[in-house]
Amino acid sequence: MRSFFKIFFATLLAFIVIIFFGMFILMGIIKSAVSPEVVTLSPNGVLVLETSQPYAEQKIVDPVNAVLRQGPKETPGLYDVVRLIRHAENDDDIKGIYLKADNNANGFATNEELRNALLRFKQSGKFIYAYGEVMDQKSYYVASLADKVYVHPKGGLEFSGFFTQLTFLKGALEKLEIQPQIFYDGRFKSATEPLRETQMTVANRIQTNAYLGDLYANFLKNIGASRKIDTVTLHRYANEGLIQEAADALKYKLVDGLKYNDQVMDEIKSRLGLSGDEKVNFISLSKYESATDVATGKGEDNRIAIIYAQGNIVGGDSEKDETISSGHFVKLIREARQDKDVKAIVFRVNSPGGSALASESIWRELTLAKKSKPVVVSMGDYAASGGYYISCMADSIFAQPNTLTGSIGVFAVLPNLQGFFKNKLGVTFDGVKTAQYADLGNTSRPLTEIEKKFIQNSVDSIYSTFKGRVVEGRKLSGVVVDSIAQGRVWSGVQAKELGLVDRIGGIDDAIKCAAKLAKVSAFRLREYPEAEAPFEKFVKSFAGEARMETAIRKELGEQYTVYQQIKHLKEMNGEIQAKLPYVMEIR
Structure with missing residues (x-):
């Protein structure tokens, strides 16, 4: 029996030691995976910006992605992106920007911030190419400023005007016999409307029409300036439903061509002086951020x-x-x-x-x-x-x-x-x-x-x-x-x-x-x-x-x-x- 316990406790101790060192090694691997990556840029680079990527106010770190390698381990914040684009204007290693514009995960003001940064970059004389298989309106708003805007020949471009819809819960609450006891101040304060009405009140419709009209006017104005089309004509395109297929977008000069991805890549290669099987040196924003120091300014006590x-x-x-x-x-x-x-x-x-x-x-x-x-x-x-x-x-x-x-x-x-x-x-x-x-x-x-x-x-x-x-x-x-x-x-x-x-x-x-x-x-x-x-x-x-x-x-x-x-x-x-x-x- 004494021999049994001796063997048992020795085995248990060995098992604990193995677990301890295993966890120590695992933590080391995790720490290594989530540590900042040291990146060195090579010349002739093209910065990549994706409109489908949501840009929060601050950088988002996803260490789970870093460990499991499921996706990017970090995404720059909105102002990080603005500063990176500004830095790229004078970076000899960056020749242009490739804008992947399929869907858009960002709000209107965020897109305005991105678009303005891209406009400043464009003034540096470097190129911007935009491409999407199917561009939604917010993506097109950002992409419309590019030197060249291309869509997939069998894809399309959404250009139908703005729309917002409210969901009213009053009927559902009545069926469930839930009574929302509501108190509010302000005749336009429609936060509680979905609980107390079955459709928009007159006041809410007035305010929604007003701000939606302003957002749409800004949308048309800036696209019109970039594409050299007056806003009345752009509104007519949407109001008459003229943009239904990719060919319509080309016909009405909203895009510069209908191309497959490989054709766009070939054009960018030609712009960079590459040939044959040479690959474009695409640089993601997160990789570019790791290779540059643009976040905080330098050297001042203030x-x-x-x-x-x-x-x-x-x-x-x-x-x-x-x-x-x-x-x-x-x-x-x-x-x-x-x-x-x-x-x-x-x-x-x-x-x-x-x-x-x-x-x-x-x-x-x-x-x-x-x-x-x-x-x-x-x-x-x-x-x-x-x-x-x-x-x-x-x-x-x-x-x-x-x-x-x-x-x-x-x-x-x-x-x-x-x-x-x-x-x-x-x-x-x-x-x-x-x-x-x-x-x-x-x-x-x-x-x-x-x-x-x-x-x-x-x-x-x-x-x-x-x-x-x-x-x-x-x-x-x-x-x-x-x-x-x-x-x-x-x-x-x-x-x-x-x-x-x-x-x-x-x-x-x-x-x-x-x-x-x-x-x-x-x-x-x-x-x-x-x-x-x-x-x-x-x-x-x-x-x-x-x-x-x-x-x-x-x-x-x-x-x-x-x-x-x-x-x-x-x-x-x-x-x-x-x-x-x-x-x-x-x-």
């Missing part, structure tokens, strides 16, 4: 902070990607505010809003920062409702013409699930309380009339505070702010005319303005939130939340917006929201 605020605004202290949690962002702003080397702050906002209370907390910290150094806001695809709340105090606000902003209004939704539980599931509730309103907000019963007044009074108070913040920050009268508030969504063009933003421009413009206000001519950039170490990102990725969301989106397809609406309804249960009207998708 700093300008860029704080990227992307996603829904929520309470708490979460550091989750694409979420603006008040606790986390207050810390980031405070760090930049108290750093004596930081001479100005550029607050990059790409948010449809969210929690009104969280928005107020972020507004407060930015207001404190403004007392010690300039604060400039740069707006992305959205800076609306809560996104505008956290922007309105800035010294200067920049937006793209197709940014959606404003939506100065608030609402609250508290569902009454009593009928659903009792009549659909056979579930009832009962309990005791020590005060009349101890269970206020309980979804298992309807609100009383007095309780409804309590909530509406809170909504009214927060709406009044919101408008007061705009009056103070934008130096507008209360009467003017009340007239342009009401929950109405405005395009960047409209917002500038109304005084809600100061200038039309992108991130670079905002940074130049911040430097001018801070009276610094040379500076380095400091970006917040700081990028996570790839290995830490790998460990966190096992939670799999982002990947789960991607899988759900892929599985549901067009019905994903319905899922989003139901999810958002659950998340905002009872909390007063400063948020965009609905899940907005423009095609």
